[in-house]
Amino acid sequence: MQEPMTCETLIDALRQRMRKDIARMKRWRFFHRGLGIVGTLVLILGPLLVANGLVRAETTTGQILLSSVAVAGALVTTFKPFLHRRKRRNDMNTMRALHDQFCAELVAAKGERAQLRTFATYATSFAAVYRARGDNLVDAELEREVMNTKAAVAGDDDRTDR
Numbered sequence: 162m163q164e165p166m167t168c169e170t171l172i173d174a175l176r177q178r179m180r181k182d183i184a185r186m187k188r189w190r191f192f193h194r195g196l197g198i199v200g201t202l203v204l205i206l207g208p209l210l211v212a213n214g215l216v217r218a219e220t221t222t223g224q225i226l227l228s229s230v231a232v233a234g235a236l237v238t239t240f241k242p243f244l245h246r247r248k249r250r251n252d253m254n255t256m257r258a259l260h261d262q263f264c265a266e267l268v269a270a271k272g273e274r275a276q277l278r279t280f281a282t283y284a285t286s287f288a289a290v291y292r293a294r295g296d297n298l299v300d301a302e303l304e305r306e307v308m309n310t311k312a313a314v315a316g317d318d319d320r321t322d323r
Contacts, residue, residue: 168273168276168277168280171277171280172267172276172280175263175280175283175284175287176260176263176264178287179256179259179260179263179287180260182256182287182291183253183256183257183260186252186253186256187253190250190253196236196237197237199233200233200234200236200237201233201237203229203230203233204230204233204234204237207226207227207229207230207233208230210226211223211226211227252290252294255290256287256290259283259286259287259290262283263279263283266279266282266283267279267280
């Protein structure tokens with residue numbers, strides 16, 4: 162049987178959700194940044210090593226290096242909008258600020274009723290920020306699909322004119 166919800170369990174649950182969200186955003190930010198750095202280094206160093214003859218393109222090492230350059234180029238090109246986004250840092254800082262404000266208002270709130278009002282306010286704010294971030298991701302993906310469709314249509318029109 163589930164234990165009854167108290168003011169403390171509600172507050173702790175919201176704190177944990179906020180902390181988990183902050184940690185997840187931080188992890189993805191480091192992942193995208195690391196992917197961008199590694200991809201860029203492979204794109205810079207790979208052709209340089211082959212061009213200077215340090216690695217021959219006919220060898221297994223050279224073929225792996227050239228394949229890595231192709232894969233890194235595709236990944237960096239595909240994920241470039243996500244690699245160096247200020248928005249990700251801003252979203253993380255927004256969540257940290259929201260978490261800190263929530264904790265500060267909880268300390269200032271006297272009595273369980275005031276703490277529940279604070280909880281309700283910040284639970285709603287957290288949900289709104291989380292939803293807006295998701296909407297931005299969906300909007301960005303839809304915008305990319307629309308741009309790809311327009312480019313494909315423009316490409317088809319060019320082919321029929323020839």
